[in-house]
Amino acid sequence: MARNRLIMAPGPTNIPDEYMEELALEFPHHRTQEFAVLLANLENNLKKIIKLANGEVVIFTSSGSGAMESTVANFFVTGDTVLVIDIGFFGQRYKAMCETFGLHVIHLPYPPGETYQLEDVRAALAAHPEIKAVYVTHHETSTGVLNDLQALGELIKPLDDTLLITDSISGLVIHPFDMDAWGIDAVAGGSQKGFLVPPGLSFVGLSQKALGKIARATTPRFYWDYRQMIELAKKGQTPSTPAINLMKAMLRSSNDLLAQGLESVWQHHYQLRQYLESKMLAMGYTLGVTDEAIRGNVIVPINLQPGMDSLAICRELESEHGIITIYGLGEKMHSMLRIGVIGPLNATDIDQFSDALAKVTKKLYNY
Ligand SMILES: Cc1ncc(COP(=O)(O)O)c(C=O)c1O
Structure with a gap:
């Protein structure tokens, strides 16, 4: 290179030549069958990478923060209570987003360089059974700490009314991730880190439990509305014009990642x-x-x-x-x-x- x-x-990151080249090549129009195949293939690759057998993936043209915001905009009634585990800068971003959407945030902060304590989460869930979601950053890029998601999943999986939502924008691809086995309900990812393509695409993986909460949500949303995205994706379409050339690059990089193992x-x-x-x-x-x-x-x-x-x-x-x-x-x-x-x-x-x-x-x- x-x-x-x-x-x-x-x-x-530095970007391999072959992914840069994809950006310059002709790309399918987004109202064509060729695009529908691209979208389906990319969704399937992302499901394999996050290990989601029975759920949905929605792909946004946005930076990773857009995917994060979508996980705040789609599940709640204004005033719902959520728990935000905060081990650094990006945990604080989730807190700010939840507050912006009118959610009641229980804040669990830890000093830089440390991880969360499971006992604190257990105690907060016991004291506040009304908690509708637990937010946690997978890899906190401000400190370099990797949170254990599996232990949180074991705690939250049995709670029918509580989702486990994670920002794994810098976690995915670089570290093991198993959405189904760990009991993750929503994960936000982005194009510019482990996938080695330029910034501009983000995505969210959604479990069946998360999909079941969308209908109850009353918080305002338009661009981030999962309902439109999921309905149109079934027909091989997106609600607005996506970054098609980035999708091609990400399809290529995700093919390579899966082939490499x-x-x-x-x-x-x-x-x-x-x-x-x-x-x-x-x-x-x-x-x-x-x-x-x-x-x-x-x-x-x-x-x-x-x-x-x-x-x-x-x-x-x-x-x-x-x-x-x-x-x-x-x-x-x-x-x-x-x-x-x-x-x-x-x-x-x-x-x-x-x-x-x-x-x-x-x-x-x-x-
Ligand atoms: C852990 C984490 N969350 C969120 C973000 C925000 O992503 P973006 O800058 O693509 O919106 C980043 C980006 O550095 C990140 O590392």
Whole structure:
């Protein structure tokens, strides 16, 4: 792959040439049979990737936040109570969305770098049997923590009136995900992370339990309305003009992922993450997530040395070395680097990154 920049960020990633090429080729008109086949094939691939045998997938032309918002807009009566597990920036986004839609939010926040405690969720559900949904971020991209969804599913599956809803925008493809076995009712995904295609497509997987709640919803919705999407998808159509060329690219990438085998994709990212961690530790940095058991494989968050500024380091890496990496989010904006390990990357890229970081910190801080 010819590339001008090395992107080591939590998405968008470097994009393989063949997916970029799909964007430039002729694409079917969205009111044709050829499009209906494209839509059905993409839906089927996404179902295989999220492991959803008996449910629906809806595909939106939007960034991932649109898919998240759709999971707030389609199930509730204004004033319904929901529980939001918040382990960072994207958990707070779900809280803000739920509040925007007039839901009563019970907020369960945890410090950056930590995961949720199952006992807290159990206690909240026992104290508030009126909770209609539990929201949780699968992989929290602001901290690098991967939440255990399976344990939450076991807790929530028996509750007929409570949905388990997850944002797995940066979780999917990179980590195991089993919608049916884990009892996930709605999952939001996006095109620009594990799928290695440009931003602009998002999707939601819906269980039968979630589909059964749509009719009761009274919150306003139009673009995000699942009813129209599902009805029209049965006829191979979408309510509005979708990003057809992105759909073609995502079909190709999802075909490749399934052919490669998801297990080998997870393994690859796990190994890259561990390799980068070992390099950063050897350079004297500490890791943002201390507990190995809850580390995801999208980023390696590192704490910089006192006096270093991550924004200055990112600028220098970009301008002098053609490397894009990302600073912290929230209170760790200046003191953390979030180095991505997703995309078509290998150990040589990690060596290149580490060498460049060493040069930059030598130049800026004599470190
Ligand atoms: C965990 C998570 N949730 C939500 C989003 C928002 O997605 P988008 O920027 O595509 O709207 C992101 C993007 O970085 C993310 O990593």
